[in-house]
Amino acid sequence: MAERAVGHRATTSAALSPIALWSFLAVLAALLFAWRVGMQWPAPLPGGIGLDRVILVYSTLPRGAVAVLAGAVLGLSGLLLQHVLRNPLAEPSTLGISAGAQLAMTIASLYA
Known part of the structure; x- marks a missing residue:
């Protein structure tokens, strides 16, 4: 023991x-x-800040943050999948989960 x-x-x-x-x-x-x-975060419609800063703050940074968070959540889901199944080789592509998710996204895209 x-x-x-x-x-x-x-x-x-x-x-x-x-x-x-x-x-x-x-x-x-x-x-x-x-x-x-x-840089400092600009006001909603800043007068003295250029368009490139506005695009960076309101378009590029949020997309980057969402991409990082989505990657972290996908990694966590893979970890949970391996832990629950007690199989270190289990991943969504080997279990067919990826194909089902792609099918669901395709169907959702058709209805959107």
Whole structure:
């Protein structure tokens, strides 16, 4: 029984290091992006700010944020799928989930 507890503890600490690494990289990327942009958020229709800044703030940044969040959610769903099925090789494409999702999006696009 003691062996199982030691093995569990090692697995837990090994599982925390990738999470800490990805969290650190995400925060670092966000800080570098914020430093690179280096601007103040403009008013809804600013008079003194150029069109390129308005497009950046109201079009490019929200799309980038949604893309990052969608990628994180898709990664989390894959992790949950592997955990629930107890199969480290399980992914949406091997289980047919991707094909069903594409079919649903195609049908939704036809009705939209």
